[in-house]
Amino acid sequence: GLDQYRGIxxxxxxxVAAELRIAAERAVGTxxxxxxxxxxxxxxxxxxxxxxxxxxxxxxxxxxxxxRLVQSNPAGLRASxxxxxxxxxxxxxxxxxxLFRHFASLAGYQQYYPYTGHPLLRRARRKFxxxxxx
Numbered sequence: 001g002l003d004q005y006r007g008i009x010x011x012x013x014x015x016v017a018a019e020l021r022i023a024a025e026r027a028v029g030t031x032x033x034x035x036x037x038x039x040x041x042x043x044x045x046x047x048x049x050x051x052x053x054x055x056x057x058x059x060x061x062x063x064x065x066x067x068r069l070v071q072s073n074p075a076g077l078r079a080s081x082x083x084x085x086x087x088x089x090x091x092x093x094x095x096x097x098x099l100f101r102h103f104a105s106l107a108g109y110q111q112y113y114p115y116t117g118h119p120l121l122r123r124a125r126r127k128f129x130x131x132x133x134x
Contacts (some may be wrong), residue, residue, distance in 0.1 A: 002052075008107060010026050013099075014026070020090065022082060024040075026076060029077075038078030043055070055110075060082050
């Protein structure tokens, strides 16, 4: 059910944190994962009219001063990030790869193909013009 699925998502985040050598545990009173400075992963699941909804986000390296302007969980836990927990820069691609690998393992998938682009969404090219000495 939903609790089992949420448990898989939480365990995925715990394994990602362990791989990054970050001490973490399941949040008390709200779905997600916390570290020593606050909650850095949030998880939501629901079923409505026979349709399942789910979501998870992990704060990797956001601007915490903006995040802390809004209370994001009912338990009143402080917002944090993986970068704050580790006290050094963490690359997004490393977290993404670890997340895919651990989720696939816990969900019992033998193969997975992470795809992070779409052929219709192309990266905009920027043109830089040097104005010289005006």
